[in-house]
Amino acid sequence: MSLRPASAIRATRSRRGGRDRDGAWGWLFVSPMVLVLGSFLVLPILMALWVSLLHWDGQSNPFSGQADFVGLDNYRTLFTQDGLDRTLFATALRNNAYYVLLTVPLQTGLALVLAIVVNQRMLRGRGALRTIFFFPSVTSSIAVATVFLFLFQGSGAVNALLSWIGVKGPNWFADPRGVLSLVLGGLGLVDPEHPTGLLAEHSTMGLSWFEWLSGPSVAMCTIILLAVWTTSGTFMLIFLAALQDIPRELEETAALEGVNRRQLLRYVTLPALRPVLFLVLTLGLISTWQVFDQVYVMGQGAPGNTTLTPAFLSYSAGFDNADFGQGSAIAFVLLALILVLTGFQRWALRERGARTGRKR
């Protein structure tokens, strides 16, 4: 634009009043971003907020008063209305809670162990190991889920492996019973088919306490294994970066002082990793509430809704049952939950950083 040297020199020299000197260029440079993120992130949120207050089947125009305005009913039914809505939503919440409770500790623990192993200087082939552990994380979730379907099918590799050691593997994608209730049934403590007593007689959101506590189904367990297998590599890299930030001299001094490995891990390595550990745990929490791809490929909620998650329920409410109002309401409950988790993470990490900063 301004190719004349004089104006350019003037512009660089006078800092004051230069706040807007790049104004037009600045807005030109960010305009694609503003247009795309505005149209496909902000606008959809606003539109869906409106649709979540409607009873809309996807046919008429939702913005011209042709769909019934139902206020907060779509939200209310999720929590209070008797019947299918509430039970399905409660089931989806329960399933996802199991998924979170098992996936997050497993993936974090495994990633930490892998990182510590790969960080050992005496270990040969560390680069190759790092590659092997990380590779599943960069592949397509759909392709990987396909492989897991093959491994866990009734006559698949996993069951073949189990039969070698004399165990009859379960029918992974057809058994809707919870693992916990199966174990309790096996021990003769409860009858999983006809539960009685305190747990069966009380219910919350349309699910009996027994159903809340029955544990993930074996199909959900395969999705959990898949998640742990694919994500541990990414989290390993995050841990590894933190481990390599620990000064090497610290370890060597500790060794000279006669500190053993367990003490080194407990008093030097783990404390240094604490902020990263928190980061990885919350990143895990945020992402595990969004599980969708794997659910879509490995069962779509089957068997018996035991792999149904809120994300998938939102999708199927809209696209399979043409109830976009209900689907949007579920999406917003999920959105709120995840934003709260993200907000908590940012707040806690900032707090932590400030506190350590003041101390040192």
Added chain:
Amino acid sequence: MTLTRKAVRKAAREQGTPVLGRFPVALRVLGYALVAGVALLYLLPFVLQLVTGFKTDPDAAAHPLSLLPTTPTTAAYQRLFGLSEAADGVPFLRWLGNSAFVAVVVTGGRVLFDSMAGYALARLRFRGRSVLYTFVLAVMAVPGVALLIPKFLVLNTFGIFDTYTGMILPLVVDAAGIFIMKQFFESVPREVEEAAKVDGAGVFRVFWSVVLPMARPALITLTILSFQGSWNEFTHFLVATQSGQYETLTTGLARFVSGGLGGGTQYPLKLAAALLSTLPVAALFFAFQRYFVSGANAGAVKE
């Protein structure tokens, strides 16, 4: 055992040997065996996938674990590439073409638009810059999965549902890429730009011929991550399209696979398709590993 370990440890302490050197050989062998076992768990699914693609259907069902096909065949691959009859509704080449087209266009868009926005946020002074930066950070926190229905609503309203435009346009800018580019541009010394400006170059000239060539490492990272991301993208294409002609490798494969649960049918074909859809990203990964690594860590520290 405890006695010898104690003795070894004591001796090591006296000599000041590094901690890791104190372990007896047997323990090291055990350690290597353990590590190798875990590594095998990460590799075996891929190995079985590769092998099963060359099996016949009955063979794959009867011997899912065997690492050697009893009667090796390339039938699955021939079917995918349309070289033999009975493709069974798997227009694989169509999926491949769509994935490649969309991934290339999206990658091009992201590299250009993300670096423009990143540069503006890092270097250009204009009203509203800090608000926009906060906006980028906020956008990164929005979970994509909660936006499935909302995205469909917008695409429908704009009349670009079930078109290439609707598949591509929402993906051509991404907040994480803008963040990576902004971080990079801030680390570049200002002097070069100032000098170019004194020589009479305008803002666009400085950006295009001075700053972008210097940003090559960041641009490579962005290119690779964008390609991998858009090649593996699933949920957006699932809600942005309806007709078979826009099916990509991910959506096509997902619809093909999620049907026949539990039964051991056509797994050589399914796994061959899955393998081929992983191959481009796998090749990129092995060629440019360190860019994936820096991407994984940039994603973690985007606070």
